[in-house]
Amino acid sequence: MKVPFTNLKALHAPLKREIQRAIGKVIDSGDFAGGPFVERFEEQFANYCGSSHAIGVGSGTDALWLTLTAMGIGPGDEVITVPMSFIATAEAISLTGARPAFVDIDPVTYTMDPSALESAITSRTKALIPVHLFGQVAEMAPLLRVALKYNLKVIEDAAQSHGAEYQNRKAGSIGHAGCFSFYPGKNLGAIGEAGAIVTNDPQLASRLRALRDHGQTRKYHHKIIGWNSRMDGIQAAVLSLKLPNLDRENDRRRAHAAAYDELLGPIKEVSCPRIGNHRTHAYHIYSVRTPERERVLSVLAQNDIGFGIHYPVPIHLQPAYQNLGHRAGDFPISEACSKSFISLPIFAALSPIQIQAVGDALSQAWPATVLS
Ligand SMILES: *Cc1c(COP(=O)(O)O)cnc(C)c1O
Numbered sequence: 258m259k260v261p262f263t264n265l266k267a268l269h270a271p272l273k274r275e276i277q278r279a280i281g282k283v284i285d286s287g288d289f290a291g292g293p294f295v296e297r298f299e300e301q302f303a304n305y306c307g308s309s310h311a312i313g314v315g316s317g318t319d320a321l322w323l324t325l326t327a328m329g330i331g332p333g334d335e336v337i338t339v340p341m342s343f344i345a346t347a348e349a350i351s352l353t354g355a356r357p358a359f360v361d362i363d364p365v366t367y368t369m370d371p372s373a374l375e376s377a378i379t380s381r382t383k384a385l386i387p388v389h390l391f392g393q394v395a396e397m398a399p400l401l402r403v404a405l406k407y408n409l410k411v412i413e414d415a416a417q418s419h420g421a422e423y424q425n426r427k428a429g430s431i432g433h434a435g436c437f438s439f440y441p442g443k444n445l446g447a448i449g450e451a452g453a454i455v456t457n458d459p460q461l462a463s464r465l466r467a468l469r470d471h472g473q474t475r476k477y478h479h480k481i482i483g484w485n486s487r488m489d490g491i492q493a494a495v496l497s498l499k500l501p502n503l504d505r506e507n508d509r510r511r512a513h514a515a516a517y518d519e520l521l522g523p524i525k526e527v528s529c530p531r532i533g534n535h536r537t538h539a540y541h542i543y544s545v546r547t548p549e550r551e552r553v554l555s556v557l558a559q560n561d562i563g564f565g566i567h568y569p570v571p572i573h574l575q576p577a578y579q580n581l582g583h584r585a586g587d588f589p590i591s592e593a594c595s596k597s598f599i600s601l602p603i604f605a606a607l608s609p610i611q612i613q614a615v616g617d618a619l620s621q622a623w624p625a626t627v628l629s
Contacts, residue, residue, distance in 0.1 A: 258614040260602050262563030265441055267606040269448070272498065276448065279494040291470065291487040298493040299453070301500055302437075305420075308430045308455035310462035313488030314469050317416040317438020320452040321349030321386070323486060324434045327464040328410050330355050330383050337377050338386040338414070339369050340571040341591040345438075346388055346414050347572045357581070358382070359573050361588040366533040367544075368395035370590070374403050384410035389418035389428050391567070392444065392510075392539030393532060397423050397431045404432075412436060416452075419444040420507045421539035428539070429455045439496055444510070444541050445503050451492040506605040510540040513603050513612060517543055520616030526623045542567055543603040545619075550597055553622045557599075560618040565600035 269276065288294055295313045303311035314320050330336060332354035338346050340359045350357040360377045363370040369387040385404060387395035395413075404411045411432030415421075418428035419437060429435020437443075439451040456462055464481075467474050472483030514530070521527045528546040532538050544567060547553050557564050571591040573583035585592060601615055 258611065259561040260563055260607075260611040260614055262565055262600070262602050263442055263604045264606055265446075268446075268604065275498055276495055279498050280491055283490045283494050286490070288490045290489065292490055294490040294493040294497070295488045298488075298497045298500075301497055302453055303455055305500060305503070306427045306430045306435065306455045308427075308435070309457045310455065310459065312454045312456075312462060312465040312469065313493060314452045314454065314465075315486040315488065316450045317436060317440060317443075317452040318345040318349055319469070319484075319486040320436035320438070320454045321346065321412065321414065322352050323465055323468050323484070324412050324436055324454050324461075325349060325353045325355065325384065327461055327468055328384060328412075328433075330410075333381060334383040335379060335381040336384045336386060337374065337382060337409075339388050339390075339591065340573040340588045341367060341568065341594055342388040342390060342414065342572060343416070343568065344572060344575065344577070345416075346386055347578065350386070355383070356381075357572070357578075359583075359588055360385075361590045362390070362594070363396070363533075364590050364594075365531050366393055366396065367391065367530075367594065368393060368533075369400060371396050371399035371403065374400060378403075378407050378409070382407065382409060384412055386412045386414050387432075388414040389421060391530065391544055392418045392421050392541035393530075394418060394421050394423035394428050394431070394536055396533055401432070410434075416440075416443065417541035418539050419541075420503050422537040424535045430457075433458060434461060439492065444507060444539055445496065445499060447492040448495050449489065449492055451488050451496065453488070507539050509605040509607075510543075510603055511538065513607050514538070514540045514543050516609065516612045517545075517601060517603075517616070520612065521545065521619060524619060524623050527619055540603055542600045544598045544600045546594065546597040547599060547622075548597065550599060553599065553619070556622040557615075557618055560614070560621070562615050562618050563602055566598055567600050568598075569595055571595050
């Protein structure tokens with residue numbers, strides 16, 4: 258049984274007609290760059306997240322970079338994040354001219370370890386970006402307490418956690434700003450590139466609206482130097498169409514995760530994801546940890562099971578960040594995870610037979626446990 262890692266075609270097939278109709282409306286209106294379709298999606302997404310404002314932009318990377326820029330962060334500043342994330346989190350910091358500083362992740366939730374935060378703060382620290390890795394919100398309460406004490410901005414990297422919750426609040430709505438990606442493979446995906454920021458701060462929102470549109474609030478009157486990161490009308494129209502399905506799809510992901518938990522639970526060499534207190538996981542990624550990863554991956558490949566590795570090299574050890582002067586051993590949890598994580602297929606349209614096939618392949622990789 259072939260099990261792909263993800264299947265965007267299957268996800269969009271039932272929506273194809275509606276998507277084509279939505280695109281048709283945008284074509285008829287000519288509102289391709291920003292405009293009413295974007296405004297409508299912004300209102301719906303802000304509402305969904307429980308935030309007062311949403312600002313649609315070109316990508317999740319832009320969302321992070323523009324938010325830092327709107328907060329006045331730049332050269333000479335430091336922004337704290339985690340080494341176990343997609344590179345975009347650190348890139349956004351670097352592109353402002355600020356320096357990324359890292360705090361290791363917690364070994365249970367794989368999100369920023371609150372107990373390690375305070376010692377990473379310097380007189381230059383201006384903000385922190387906790388990453389809600391794999392769809393689980395970081396432990397925000399203690400992070401916010403430290404941020405308040407040192408007067409730091411908190412930007413949630415919610416690119417993997419649309420609809421996830423922490424203490425009954427939606428990912429992205431808890432800090433000063435939340436940054437989302439609608440890259441096609443994310444839990445809420447566009448049919449191209451898109452991103453958004455949510456915030457309750459009206460000043461930050463209006464700064465972001467200006468920054469994404471060349472710093473103008475009135476056409477050809479530029480108060481600040483901005484950039485072009487307007488959301489596409491077509492992407493907004495499709496996102497408006499898909500947003501009502503998000504909760505149902507996240508429920509499906511949670512059901513798949515529960516099925517994996519049960520199948521893999523008895524295999525003692527495989528550690529399933531765990532959930533911290535007061536949280537609802539959105540399972541953008543279902544990543545297990547196992548020793549002898551290379552051998553396990555070859556068993557998966559022999560069985561036609563798709564997989565991913567998120568991420569094989571932590572950011573502090575990427576060649577692109579050599580200039581920060583980090584060495585192996587600096588962030589041991591992130592490093593150990595990068596050597597042992599395997600992401601299993603968890604897209605919404607996955608079938609029970611496919612999940613069983615993944616479980617069977619992993620049992621085959623660790624036959625001793627099956628016998629004991
Ligand atoms: C996808 C992702 C981003 C970047 O989003 P893009 O829309 O691809 O620019 C940033 N952070 C994390 C954690 C991501 O997974």
